[in-house]
Amino acid sequence: LTLAKALAAIVGAENALDDSGSLAAYATDHKERGVPPLVAVLPATTAEVQAIVRLCAAQGVALIPRGAGTGTVGGAVPEAAAVVLDLSRMNRILAVDADNLLADVEAGVVTGDFQRAMEKQGLFYPPDPSSSDTSTLGGNAATNAGGLRAIKYGVTGDWIAGLQIVLADGQLIRAGTRTRKGVVGYDLTRLFVGSEGTLGVIVGLTLRLAPKPATKRTLLAVFADVRQAGEAVLAVLRGPVTPAAMELMDASALAAVRSKLPAPIPPGHATLLLDVDGDAESTAREAAALAEILAGTKMVALRRSASEEEAKALWAARRAISQALYEIRPQRAADDVAVPISALVELFEGVEQIAKKAGVQHACFGHAGDGNVHVNLLYDPADDDESARVKRAREEVFRLTLRLGGTLSGEHGVGVAKRAFVPWEQPAALIDLQKRLKRAFDPLDILNPGKVFP
C-alpha cells in the first residue's frame, strides 16, 4: 500500500480512500460496472492534481479522472488496477465577469449549482445535460455533454472559452483564450473537450455565459404517428424560430409514461415538446409562430403553457421517462445514437421493427432538433435469453444508425460501452491517427488507458 500512503501524503489521509466500502462506489458509473480502483484520491488543488499525476506516471499506475460519475458508458470506471482521481472537492466558482460574460470555475463544480448561481446574477449557462443536478462541469467538458437545449444553444464545448489541463507529465497548461475569437495555434480546447480524460486532466474551466432569457413557454404537439411528428420537426427547422428545446417521444416512450401525461394521448401517437425562450415579447411571438408552423403540419392537438406550472406539467412525462423505464424491466441498454434530422423517422420506425423482431420492449425518445435519439431496449439481466436478444438488437440499432448516416453517440461518449463498435463508424486510418495523437499527449498511457478506442 505504498501507493495509498504516497497519495495520502499529497492530499491527506482522509482524501486518499482505500477501504473496500469506499472503493466499491468508484467501480461503477450510472450504468457500467468495472472493478474497484486501488485508491480513490480527492485533491483540493491543481498543485495536488499535478503531484498525483507525477506520482502515477513515476509508478506507471493508470489514473482515471472522475467528476460525479454520472456517465453511462464507463468512461470514469476502472477496468484494471488504477487510481481514480475524484475532482469533486475542487468545486469553487472562482470568478464571474459579467461584462465579458465569462466565469472561471474549478472542474468539480456541480453543473446545476453553477446554473443557479449564474441565474441569480441575471446570467445564463445554457448547456443542460439531464444529469445537471449532480454532474460536474469538468465531467460535462470531458464528455462534451449535450442536453435539452442544444438545438438552440449548442453543447458544452460551445460554451467553453478555455481549459486548465494537467498533462500526463504533470505540467499545467491553459488552452483557449478569454476573448470571443482566437486563432493563435491549434484549438486544443476543443481537442480536450470530449476526450474522456484520455489526453489530460481538466482542472479548471473558463465558461462563456449569456444574458438570462426572461421567459420561457412550452408547447406540446400531438401527432397520430412518429412519421408525422418527424415531418413537423423538419418544418420547424426550416422556419425562422429556433426552439430552445424540441423533444420527440414516440408511442413506445409515451406508453411508458402514460400516467404522467397532461391529458390522454391515444396509443400509437407521438408528441413533440417545444420550448421557446427570450424576453417576454419575443417569446410570445415565437410561441405563436411555432404554433402556426405546427398548425400547417398533420398535428392532431396542441397544448400551450400559460404559466411556469403549466410548462412543468407539459414536461412531466418527458422528465419522468428514464425512471419509468425501470418500472417496466429492471435493466436497459440505453444508447444515444444520432442521425441526420431527415432520417429521424426511419430511425424511430427501424428501432420499433428491430425490437419487435427481437421480442423485446423498447422506448425511443430524444432531442429531435439534433437528431439525437435515446434508444432504450429493456430487459431483465436475470433472463439470459432476453439479455442476449437485447444485445443483438442493440447491435442492429447501431448498424441502422450508421446506415442512416449517423453516429453511435451524440452526447454520452464511447467509454468502454461503445469502444468495440468504433471501427463500425470510423475506418482504421482515422482510429490510427487518434491513437497517434493520444500517444503524443500521453506516451506512458497513464491517463484513462484503454478507453474510447478499441
Place this chain on the structure above:
Amino acid sequence: LTLAKALAAIVGAENALDDSGSLAAYATDHKERGVPPLVAVLPATTAEVQAIVRLCAAQGVALIPRGAGTGTVGGAVPEAAAVVLDLSRMNRILAVDADNLLADVEAGVVTGDFQRAMEKQGLFYPPDPSSSDTSTLGGNAATNAGGLRAIKYGVTGDWIAGLQIVLADGQLIRAGTRTRKGVVGYDLTRLFVGSEGTLGVIVGLTLRLAPKPATKRTLLAVFADVRQAGEAVLAVLRGPVTPAAMELMDASALAAVRSKLPAPIPPGHATLLLDVDGDAESTAREAAALAEILAGTKMVALRRSASEEEAKALWAARRAISQALYEIRPQRAADDVAVPISALVELFEGVEQIAKKAGVQHACFGHAGDGNVHVNLLYDPADDDESARVKRAREEVFRLTLRLGGTLSGEHGVGVAKRAFVPWEQPAALIDLQKRLKRAFDPLDILNPGKVFP
C-alpha cells in the same frame, strides 16, 4: 526538374506550373512576401492531391496548401524550396441537403459564390470574412476565418460539420459527422480548423447551413469618443438582442474615410455600426430594441436604414476603409488582435497613445462584439525610420493586447507574420505540446513546415 515532371504526370503539364512568371504570384499573399515555390501544382481531384502529397513525402519536399492566397500573415507563402498546392480548381459544390441544412463542397469553392448559391435556395451560410468574394472555403477553414457576422453566427469553424483531409502520408480521412452532435473519438474537425495547413490538406468540407434571414436593418450610432462607444458595446451585449454585426470605428478610422460617411461626423467622434437580421417582424422589433438600448447610452446621433440602399450607404465607410488607408501611406502593419470586450476602450486608447508616441499614423476599427480589433499602423516602406517606428509600435500593441488579457490574432492566424510573437502569448509547455501534436500528424514535417510556431 524531375519534381515538376513528376507533378505534371499527376495533374497534367498545364496544371504543374514552373515558369518564373507563374511562380512569382505564389511568392506572396495579400500582405507577406516569401520566395517563389519550385512548382505550383493545381490538382482537380482528391486522388491527385493524395498522389502529390505522397510524391512530396517520398522526395522530402515541403508542400504548402493554398486557397486563394487572400491571407495576410504568410500562411500560404513559401519561405524556402517548396511545392505550392493550389486548390482553386477543386471548386465544385457537390451536394446541398436542405432538410439537414448541410452542403458538401470541395475546398476551392469561393466563399462568396457559395453564399450566393445557397441564398438562391433560401439557405444561408453565415461566415462572412471580408475576403469572401475571392477567398475559398478551404482557406477559410484552414484559418478559421472570422468576419463581420461572428458576433451572432460565430466563425467558420462553427459551421463545419466535417472535413475531408489528406494526411501527410497521403491517406484520406473524414473527420466529423453529418449529425448535429457527435462525440465518438476526438474532435479532429476542430483541430484541423485553424491549423493553417500544418496538419493535413483540407480537400472537402461538409458545411452547416441556416434558413436564410428574410431581412436586415442597419443602425449607425455616433458617439463623442471611443470610450462612450465602448460603453454602448457592453450595454448592447447585456441586452436581449444579438446584432448580426457590431462594428466600431474610432476617430482614427473615421478620419480615413471621411468622404464616404453618410453625414458629417465631427473629429474625435466614434461610430458603432449595427445590423440586425431575421424575419421582417423580428428585425423591426430588434432594431427598435437596439435603438432603445442605444438611446440609454451617451450616443449623440443615430441613423437607421429604411431600405437596402440606405443600409449600404451606412456601411459604405466601413467597407471602404482598407482601401482608403493605402491612400494615406503606401503600406501598413495590419494586426487583428482581440481582447475581452471590457478592455476594448483601453485597447483603442492605448493604440492611439502608442501611435502618437511613435509619431506614426494609425487607424483602428473592428468587430466590437467579438473584441476583435484591426489595428493599422501606416508607413512608407521607403522611409526606414518610419518603418522602424511602426515595427516598434506594433510590438507595443502586442504587449498591450496581452496585458489586457487578449490574443495576438482573432481571425487572421499566425503564419509567419506573428510566429516570433507566439511565445509572448503562450508558455513553452503549451507550444511544446502543439509541436508534439504536429509531429504526430506530420512526422516528416512536409506540410507547411515552419509556420505558426517559432
